[in-house]
Amino acid sequence: GAVVSQHPSRVICKSGTSVKIECRSLDFQATTMFWYRQFPKQSLMLMATSNEGSKATYEQGVEKDKFLINHASLTLSTLTVTSAHPEDSSFYICSASPLRNQETQYFGPGTRLLVL
Amino acid sequence: QKEVEQDPGPLSVPEGAIVSLNCTYSNSAFQYFMWYRQYSRKGPELLMYTYSSGNKEDGRFTAQVDKSSKYISLFIRDSQPSDSATYLCAMSDGSSNTGKLIFGQGTTLQVKP
Numbered sequence: 001g002a003v004v005s006q007h008p009s010r011v012i013c014k015s016g017t018s019v020k021i022e023c024r025s026l027d028f029q030a031t032t033m034f035w036y037r038q039f040p041k042q043s044l045m046l047m048a049t050s051n052e053g054s055k056a057t058y059e060q061g062v063e064k065d066k067f068l069i070n071h072a073s074l075t076l077s078t079l080t081v082t083s084a085h086p087e088d089s090s091f092y093i094c095s096a097s098p099l100r101n102q103e104t105q106y107f108g109p110g111t112r113l114l115v116l
Numbered sequence: 117q118k119e120v121e122q123d124p125g126p127l128s129v130p131e132g133a134i135v136s137l138n139c140t141y142s143n144s145a146f147q148y149f150m151w152y153r154q155y156s157r158k159g160p161e162l163l164m165y166t167y168s169s170g171n172k173e174d175g176r177f178t179a180q181v182d183k184s185s186k187y188i189s190l191f192i193r194d195s196q197p198s199d200s201a202t203y204l205c206a207m208s209d210g211s212s213n214t215g216k217l218i219f220g221q222g223t224t225l226q227v228k229p
Contacts, residue, residue, distance in 0.1 A: 002162070004159075006159070023201070031215070032214075032215045034134070034215075034216075043204065043219050043220065043221045043222050044195070044204070044219050046216065049214055049215070057214070062212065074155075091157070093133075093159045094159075095159075097215045102215050103148040103164075103167075103208055103210050103215065103216070104148070104150055104162065104165050105162075105206075106162060106218060107152070107159035107160045107162075108156060108159050109158055109159045110157070110159045112157070
């Protein structure tokens with residue numbers, strides 16, 4: 001149980017294009033989903049917290065117009081990187097907190113984004 | 117000072133050794149403690165979840181929480197090369213209703229055959 005999927009797993013795009021990443025909780029409903037960014041050999045950096053049906057809460061320094069988050073249902077959240085630039089290249093990971101245990105998070109496998 | 121401190125390592129041990137991974141924290145309100153394992157280029161996997169102080173065992177893994185010392189540990193018995201990964205501690209106070217976790221930097225473990 002507690003499986004989270006992400007799609008795509010890898011994406012390469014040209015500078016200036018937008019990229020959408022999907023995060024799904026497959027076998028549980030999630031009150032909250034989180035989006036992280038991780039640079040090589042570094043820990044996770046929380047970008048934003050999203051609750052189903054409401055606006056995402058962004059961490060300080062994260063541009064909300066750059067990283068659009070939509071939490072359409074209790075099992076799906078999407079992150080859209082708009083007008084991507086090479087500096088947006090990174091490993092993006094989502095996580096989800098189950099309704100039954102909101103104090104923990106289950107992570108997706110991550111999406112590696114490379115912007116050329 | 118970071119809220120959660122974790123030695124990044126790397127920690128290298130021979131196969132079969134007992135591994136001890138640790139984190140210290142400063143916020144006495146933390147009540148929920150987790151250990152995650154992250155393989156290279158993968159998302160973190162929840163290994164252990166503990167509420168408040170005490171020990172919890174699951175197979176070769178034992179998690180310990182000492183709230184009086186603000187210190188948590190993860191022990192791995194009979195370590196295997198497949199245990200080679202980065203181990204992240206994470207914790208929360210459970211009171212903010214945001215569900216946010218505070219992570220340690222992660223310790224890179226290498227188990228040599």
